[in-house]
Amino acid sequence: MSGNPCWRRQERFGTNVKEQILRLFKEANGQFVSGEALSEALGCSRTAIWKHISELRAQGYQFEAVRRSGYRLLATPDIPYAEQVKAGLNTQRLGCETHFFETVESTQTEIHALARAGAPEGTVVIADEQVKGKGRLGRSWHSPPGSGIWMSVLLRPKLELQRCPQLTLVAAVAIVETIREQTGLPLMIKWPNDLLLNGKKVCGILTELRAESDCVDYIALGIGINVSSASFPSELADIATSLSIEQQGQAPLRTPLIKRLLEKLEELYFLYVEQGFSAIKPRWEAHALMLGKPITARRVNSATLQGIAIGIDEQGALLLRMEDGRTEHIYSADIDMG
Amino acid sequence: MSGNPCWRRQERFGTNVKEQILRLFKEANGQFVSGEALSEALGCSRTAIWKHISELRAQGYQFEAVRRSGYRLLATPDIPYAEQVKAGLNTQRLGCETHFFETVESTQTEIHALARAGAPEGTVVIADEQVKGKGRLGRSWHSPPGSGIWMSVLLRPKLELQRCPQLTLVAAVAIVETIREQTGLPLMIKWPNDLLLNGKKVCGILTELRAESDCVDYIALGIGINVSSASFPSELADIATSLSIEQQGQAPLRTPLIKRLLEKLEELYFLYVEQGFSAIKPRWEAHALMLGKPITARRVNSATLQGIAIGIDEQGALLLRMEDGRTEHIYSADIDMG
Numbered sequence: 001m002s003g004n005p006c007w008r009r010q011e012r013f014g015t016n017v018k019e020q021i022l023r024l025f026k027e028a029n030g031q032f033v034s035g036e037a038l039s040e041a042l043g044c045s046r047t048a049i050w051k052h053i054s055e056l057r058a059q060g061y062q063f064e065a066v067r068r069s070g071y072r073l074l075a076t077p078d079i080p081y082a083e084q085v086k087a088g089l090n091t092q093r094l095g096c097e098t099h100f101f102e103t104v105e106s107t108q109t110e111i112h113a114l115a116r117a118g119a120p121e122g123t124v125v126i127a128d129e130q131v132k133g134k135g136r137l138g139r140s141w142h143s144p145p146g147s148g149i150w151m152s153v154l155l156r157p158k159l160e161l162q163r164c165p166q167l168t169l170v171a172a173v174a175i176v177e178t179i180r181e182q183t184g185l186p187l188m189i190k191w192p193n194d195l196l197l198n199g200k201k202v203c204g205i206l207t208e209l210r211a212e213s214d215c216v217d218y219i220a221l222g223i224g225i226n227v228s229s230a231s232f233p234s235e236l237a238d239i240a241t242s243l244s245i246e247q248q249g250q251a252p253l254r255t256p257l258i259k260r261l262l263e264k265l266e267e268l269y270f271l272y273v274e275q276g277f278s279a280i281k282p283r284w285e286a287h288a289l290m291l292g293k294p295i296t297a298r299r300v301n302s303a304t305l306q307g308i309a310i311g312i313d314e315q316g317a318l319l320l321r322m323e324d325g326r327t328e329h330i331y332s333a334d335i336d337m338g
Numbered sequence: 339m340s341g342n343p344c345w346r347r348q349e350r351f352g353t354n355v356k357e358q359i360l361r362l363f364k365e366a367n368g369q370f371v372s373g374e375a376l377s378e379a380l381g382c383s384r385t386a387i388w389k390h391i392s393e394l395r396a397q398g399y400q401f402e403a404v405r406r407s408g409y410r411l412l413a414t415p416d417i418p419y420a421e422q423v424k425a426g427l428n429t430q431r432l433g434c435e436t437h438f439f440e441t442v443e444s445t446q447t448e449i450h451a452l453a454r455a456g457a458p459e460g461t462v463v464i465a466d467e468q469v470k471g472k473g474r475l476g477r478s479w480h481s482p483p484g485s486g487i488w489m490s491v492l493l494r495p496k497l498e499l500q501r502c503p504q505l506t507l508v509a510a511v512a513i514v515e516t517i518r519e520q521t522g523l524p525l526m527i528k529w530p531n532d533l534l535l536n537g538k539k540v541c542g543i544l545t546e547l548r549a550e551s552d553c554v555d556y557i558a559l560g561i562g563i564n565v566s567s568a569s570f571p572s573e574l575a576d577i578a579t580s581l582s583i584e585q586q587g588q589a590p591l592r593t594p595l596i597k598r599l600l601e602k603l604e605e606l607y608f609l610y611v612e613q614g615f616s617a618i619k620p621r622w623e624a625h626a627l628m629l630g631k632p633i634t635a636r637r638v639n640s641a642t643l644q645g646i647a648i649g650i651d652e653q654g655a656l657l658l659r660m661e662d663g664r665t666e667h668i669y670s671a672d673i674d675m676g
Binding site: 136137158159160161162164165167168192193206207208209210211212213214215217300301331332 | 474475496497498499500502503505506530531544545546547548549550551552553555638639669670
């Protein structure tokens, strides 16, 4: 867990010319870069450079071209293209391999396929739109184009099966801390996998995995964040919100938010792998909704329980104090207040 | 869990003509069936019947054809074709959808693909040969043609993640009880997933799964049984054996063994789903190797432990009595005597 961050390794071994062009413009810091300098640095013809710049323009990058001076990057679009996410990303593993899609069924479907094909830990799939975004228990996740972060991260921890639910909680802490730091919005965690603002869902986490019966093969960590959605379909209007709605139309840019989130997620994931869940637990509880409150837990395959949510245990299960004083450990349920 | 067994439902809804032909011959009990009767019962031309009979002959079925009397089934090959396995199979779900392959990489790979495509619980994949048979923890399983049962079963229980390892133990009991009943051989279970005869491995179980972080999507239960192998590659000769080797060359037929195994597995699986692991535990312990003996448990991601194996807990974990009197719960490990 030491060594050069992704983008430096990328610099040495990267073969994607567009990524390299963007890095050179980033280093030029708004100044002109000559076509000759680009062509020399990248070892390709000036015609090839011109072709790549045209493609970048089509993706929303704005260049000024001045005869004899070269090109100057004026503006980059807030679309989380792989090149943009990876440029300057300060991680060891997460995002080193990043795939961007304009439209996918679901980023989870893509990351599962990559995982089966042997993709390394830290591989990330980002989409601008999901047409079949997945939520927990087969539910759907509304993911229209351009309005959110629809992302999946591949993890390959050496983890016993029963510890896997903890990774949902690790991810929840990473997202809450990142969004609070970037926006100041008072996000709270609703056990196990939702993040709420003013009682409405702004983010969901879907942790799926493939395993042998006793140890994990891989984890597909899906994250959906409503960033700039201005409204929701009527059936979601009462239960969903976006960062933009909660900030009077001010939404953070997606690309820097994704970068900061990957950095934070890696930091907490490494901490969890090295020190266990006890290093994460107090940070989770610091942002938990409903602690100390009466709740109803509707369980998938057993009786519905009512009690007071008093915390989580070392496995990540929700602890419920029952009327008769017993404490129930809830491994899987939908939670409601009251 | 009631209703008609598979093969009866198959009779009503089945569209596979070869399966229907074989059933008619089975019902004729060695007597002649006329081409006209076959053609009438199946609603197809006598030329079509003749073509199907030719195909069955190519698969190893032997027919006598006598002018004016029709056809008589003399012998069926011991190759577990789907039609053969399903004919008369007395189950509700297991094997209702059965796929046979001459050669596959691994039946687990096939069952995973079927599961992702939505195949129903109980779907079975059987191969005559695996070229990349899978064992636990990425190990391989020697699976030459014609010599064993290489099979995967798809289960879709509503199960919390931490209970999944129990299904390996349920399968172990089903296999031990079936083989003991069919051959009298004193098979024993080595926790968690191997079945031994005279200290050598004769069968392995590989339980893989796909899940959300708290509940199972599906379980791919892989079973490998060395049935008629006469010898093993040198690296396996000391640790592997077959039913045939242990019975002086007498091996049971694969097809009836698979049928009986599917029936027993379904019986125990339904019992487990309805009554929980406590209904299975004593039957597992009745056939367990090493109980009361000193063992070494080499764990995947933590320290190796030595102690006395004293049983399994309600989760299916192995209980190890340590020298200082403490009891350790082992969730994942390789076990050796001593």
